[in-house]
Amino acid sequence: MDVYENFSREELIQRIKELETNLSQSAMNNADMEEMSENLANQRKINFLNILMNTILSNVFVAISVKDIFDGFKYIYFNQAAEDFTEVNASDVLGKTDFELYPDPRRAHEIRTEDYSTIKNGRTHKIMVEYEKPNGDIRIVNTIRLLITNPDPGASPLLLVMLWDVTEQRQNELDLIKAREADKMKNAFIANMSHEIRTPLNAIVGFSRLITETDNDSEQQEYLTIIDNNSSLLLQLINDILDFAKIESGTLNYNISYVDLKDICHEVYVSQSLKMTSDVALLYNGDLLPSVRLQTDAQRVEQVLLNLLSNAIKCTNQGFISLSYKLEDGFVRVSVTDTGIGIAREKQNAIFDRFVKLDEFRQGTGLGLSICKMIIEKLGGEIGVESEQGKGSCFWFTLPLSVPLAFPDxxxxxxxxxxxxxxxxxxxxxxxxxxxxxxxxxxxxxxxxxxxxxxxxxxxxxxxxxxxxxxxxxxxxxxxxxxxxxxxxxxxxxxxxxxxxxxxxxxxxxxxxxxxxxxxxxxxxxxxxxxxxxxxxxxxxxxxxx
CATH class of the missing domain: 3.40.50.2300 (Response regulator)
Structure with a gap:
């Protein structure tokens, strides 16, 4: 205090004020330093969280994108998974709309409609839907779309879209379902074949014994007819099974040569005419049809025709069955039309599937039409049916016209x-x-x-x-x-x-x-x-x- 003894009262008061000011400034500087230190720590924490979030979003397998709704639905975020899925770089996406990214405006309109639906509902979730990428590739995806409202007044809400590709997963599930169904069908097929083969065998064995026990000529002839019919049926069953096995293993032989469709149809017509009853007419106007030269397998075409005509004969009790063909652009269309029982509309899509029998009480493998389909497609054509239940059916197939084979030297x-x-x-x-x-x-x-x-x-x-x-x-x-x-x-x-x-x-x-x-x-x-x-x-x- 000796220092201040010679100070006047005014000087002492001034000195005290200076000291108080210095102390106050010092305290303030210390507070600023503490606040700056805390702000720096917070900023570092925010930067680390940003890096962490960006690392997560860049490495997650979910494609994530964000659009700014008030800025015309332009993309403002596009992660690495989105780049990988769409095969488009983020630099080519950011700042653009779907109308600028998709060549087909219809696809862009579809996406914009989904955007509006999400804005209205706040959230949309779709499972296993088809998604068309900008390059036109179709994938199966799961999607979640969310509306993100910005708390800052006047700021634009954002649209968050997350999707993940499940195409392979879906295909694996379908393959598993198909394998299970195939196993069921195979077991049913084996059981059905046991029944179908034993039925004609029973007649063959039984009447073969009876024929040795009778001297009556008419009875013997009747038994022989029954044995012959059932032998033909058994042979057809075995042929269908063998053909199916060969097709499945890829070993069915095709002998392609230069043939005339008119000759094939004529030969089939002659052989099937013997099976007709007096109530059903088999029509074939061969004299009015042109010769059609094809490079194809005559035996396989004949096999298909015999199958279609045999089915028509079984299903037609009165009226007619007609065999015809006509030339179309690059193809010949062959038709077998009948006035039989017809096929219900809901069953027509499955008619060419394996092991399908429209009438479980009719004998057969359920393979005939499936084999026909595989043969015709192998020969470069198509096969189909037009039918109305109770009025008849028209089975048709096409074969490609081609340049005739030259005779080999x-x-x-x-x-x-x-x-x-x-x-x-x-x-x-x-x-x-x-x-x-x-x-x-x-x-x-x-x-x-x-x-x-x-x-x-x-x-x-x-x-x-x-x-x-x-x-x-x-x-x-x-x-x-x-x-x-x-x-x-x-x-x-x-x-x-x-x-x-x-x-x-x-x-x-x-x-x-x-x-x-x-x-x-x-x-x-x-x-x-x-x-x-x-x-x-x-x-x-x-x-x-x-």
Whole structure:
């Protein structure tokens, strides 16, 4: 206090004021420092939380985007998952609207409608919906859309969209469902086949025993008819099962060749005419239809037609069944129409599915139409049905028209060099037949006496005639590449003496007349009478020898 002894009262008061001011300023500076330190800590915490949130949003597998509603629904946020899902960079999205991002304005309108719905309801949630990406790719997604209201007065509300891709998950679920359904269908199929196979077998076995116990001719004939019908049914069941197994394993063979649809339809019409009753007419105006050249598998087309006609015959008690075809742009459309029981509309979509039987009380595998569908699609066509219950049905399929196959050059055909030499005095017969089973039948009955050489088409028959000079030719009429008529005309230019006998399923006079014009020596109709065939072969060989 000695320092202040010489100060006047006024000076002392002034000094005290200065000291108080300095103390006050010091206290204030300390408070500012504390506040600044606290603000800095808070800012650091906020920055860390921002980094943390940005890291989370950038690495989460959910696509997240945010739109500013007051700014025309422009994107203001687009995370990494959104970039990966849409395959569009965030830099190309931010500041733009959906109308600027999607080439198709209809898709942008759909999204904008969803935006308005979310604004109205505050939230929308959709599970497993189709979502079209900007590049047009369709994915299955789950989505959540939220309206975020900004508490700052006058600030724009935001629209938050979150979605995640569940396409693979959905596909796995569908595959599992399909596998379970397939397992159910397979078990039902096995049980059904056991029943279907045992039914005709029961008739075959039972009437085979009865036929040995009766001497009555009419009863024997009746039993034979029953056995024959059930044998045909059993054979069809087995063929369907085998074809289905081959199609499933990808081993069903297709022999593509140049054929005439008119010939196929005619042959099917002839074979099915025998099955008609007096109350149902089978119509086929072949004379009014044009020839249609196709590159296809004639046997498989015939199989489809036989199946469709057989179904029509089973389901038609009166009226008619018609077989026809017409040319369309690049295709030929083949139709089988009937006036039968028809098919209910709700069942038409499943008619070509596997193991489907519209009438559980009718015998069959439920595979016939499914096999037809797989065959026609393999041949490049489509198959379908138009039907009204109680009024009839029209089953149709298409086959593509194409440029005709060129005949292969002679050096391109493979002729086996493994044919054994003829024994002394042994005659050589050339068999031209495209169906292996038919050749094997001839081989079984003729190989003990003759050397046989085998051609699978008319072109090959001509080449083998030139190479082996056979003593007699058994010529099928309907063959791929070159038919029997054309092959015989070429052979006749090389030899007028060699006997040529036609073996054909065509039994009409016009085919026989055409065979005469082509200088066939004889014409036998399939199924061939074996004793007659053997007699004819001996007759022409002896005649030619003289």
């Amino acid at each position: 002679e050096e391109d055909d493979n002729i086996s060099d493994n044919i054994p030499e003829a024994l002394p005095g042994q005659y050589t017969l050339l068999v031209a037949e495209d169906v292996l089973e038919n050749y094997l039948l001839l081989q079984a009955v003729l190989k003990q006496q003759y050397r046989l050489i085998y051609a699978t088409n008319g072109r090959q028959a001509v080449q083998m005639f030139k190479k082996y000079e056979p003593d007699l030719i058994l010529m099928d009429i309907k063959m791929p590449v070159m038919d029997g008529f054309a092959a015989t005309r070429e052979i006749r230019e090389l030899s007028s003496d060699v006997p040529v006998m036609a073996l054909s399923a065509f039994a009409y006079d016009k085919e026989k007349e055409k065979a005469k014009e082509c200088h066939f020596n004889d014409y036998l109709v399939k199924p061939v009478d074996i004793p007659l065939l053997k007699y004819k072969i001996k007759y022409y060989l002896n005649k030619n020898k003289k």
